[in-house]
Amino acid sequence: MMKYKPLIFRLLENDKGGKYFIAILLLLMIVVPTCNLLIPESSVFYISTYVVTLLGKYLTYALLAISLDLVWGYLGILSLGHGAFFGLGGYAMGMYLMRQIGDRGVYGNPILPDFMVFLDYKELPWFWHGFDQFWLAMLMVFIVPGLLAFVFGWLAFRSRVTGVYLSIITQALTYALMLAFFRNDLGFGGNNGLTDFKEILGFDLQSDYTRNALFVCSAIAVALGYFICRFIVDSRLGSLITAIRDSEGRVRALGYRDEYIKLFVFVVSAMLAGVAGALYVPQVGIINPGEFSPINSIEMVIWVAMGGRGTLYGAALGAIVVNFAKTYFTAAAPEVWLFMLGGLFVVVTLFLPHGIIGAIKKISAMKSKKTKASVEAQKLNISN
């Protein structure tokens, strides 16, 4: 008789890295708010609110990296435009936060956000209606990136665009969005984007409690995102996804519609990236067209490569490590950061083809081989 186990435990059963990853997330969820809210500022264990928010931001990047790993590491599609989905999710959240400001803006207009008053808008554009409702904004966080991914994927996968060409058009996609969002008349605040947020769901965004709550929400979102992706890659669909990566023609000859499978994965990934963007915006307090810039999307690829693609948790690790380094070095030596980032990419490609996780796995495999060998040598000695 098979004993029934909850799905989450079944998913983690053969996933050692995943167990550590989820354990660390749970630990962070408890430790970080405790050290911020309950421990006095004078203590060495105190974590400042700045750090809480910073960690929360890293977690949203981790979720973004996981979503990218799903399409790159498993499906084999190198997306250089995942920033587009992240940004759209962020804008959906930003629009809700803008509407929450109400009449507390500089111009005190109860309906129109400040930038619209400034740009002489007479009334709210149609696509801003309903964004004062949290549920609708959250729905849009999924729908807008998902729909874009669906339309884009439908066209690209049906016409069998693959490899470098596909990567280039994903890059073009995010670049086009950046140019569009820079325009004032698009109705998203142009260059300055959306900012000066006050509240989320009636809670003050500046308060420590809200910040901690957002941090915990981010951690939960990363864990859920991880489980969704793990569920997908562990299923027979996951097997097919890597099969498409390795030998697409064979998958087709077996009678699968590979384009539908790709489309599904791409849309799920885009939605997760959208959620990451939506959690990012209230924590950093701004969303502007810069999020769509191609360089951002390329950086995301570096996170995933650095951590180790095709493992999910590796991507999250890479996102956190690289961004930690970025925070540190852009403060300590801002002029060298971009060179470091470039250098990092070269080093990873040359010496760590499977990223940090790949290196760890290799070392532990070597160790267990050694112990095995020594155990066998001992056996031989005894028998001799």
Place this chain on the structure above:
Amino acid sequence: MNGVSVSFDGFKAINNLSLYVKKNELRSIIGPNGAGKTTMMDIITGKTRPDEGRVIYDDMVDLISMSEAEIANLGIGRKFQKPTVFEHHSVYENLKLALEGRRKVFENLFFKLTSEDDDKIQEVLNTIALQEHYKRDAGELSHGQKQWLEIGMLLMQNPKLLLVDEPVAGMTKQESEHTAELLTSLAEKHSVVVVEHDMEFVRSLANRVTVLHQGSVLAEGDMDSVQNNQKVIEVYLGE
């Protein structure tokens, strides 16, 4: 296939080709390089669209306008010239992906292996003599074993027609013999079309042979009559 033609950049790869294969027939197709053997398979499986002609399957289904996946799901399985298996998947997993039916995205997301599925996989593992290797990655198999695995994957789909492109290329003599037995036994339940260069192998199949040359049928008959055919000798030995 009736009166099929296809050309690439003005070169007629297939020229007014007509070929009829009966149910549960084992048919070998031979011909010099560039005779259009692989192109013919591409046309049947929907990979290449012909300029002219019709491809009728099962007495009434016209394959010309169908997609590759639709054709595969009608029961036409194909083994490629170069063995294509999923190298990073285990042998078992390879066969599991080839299981008949359940081709939709969500069916696969919530897929559960039934005991009948497992029985079917074990049966095929037996047929292709890979029982002991089921846990290994397909990439670790020998060339011959990969060819068998690929044939096994075709069998998992329960096809009515098997298209087998150069099954013994790179195989040892013993492996070829086993393959000949395998294909002959398969022809009891399936129609099998084999494209092959290896004359000895084709002879060992002891069946009807079609010779292709410059995209059309040059001769057809049993191996002896084909080998004594004057036109065939000319094509193979040169004028």
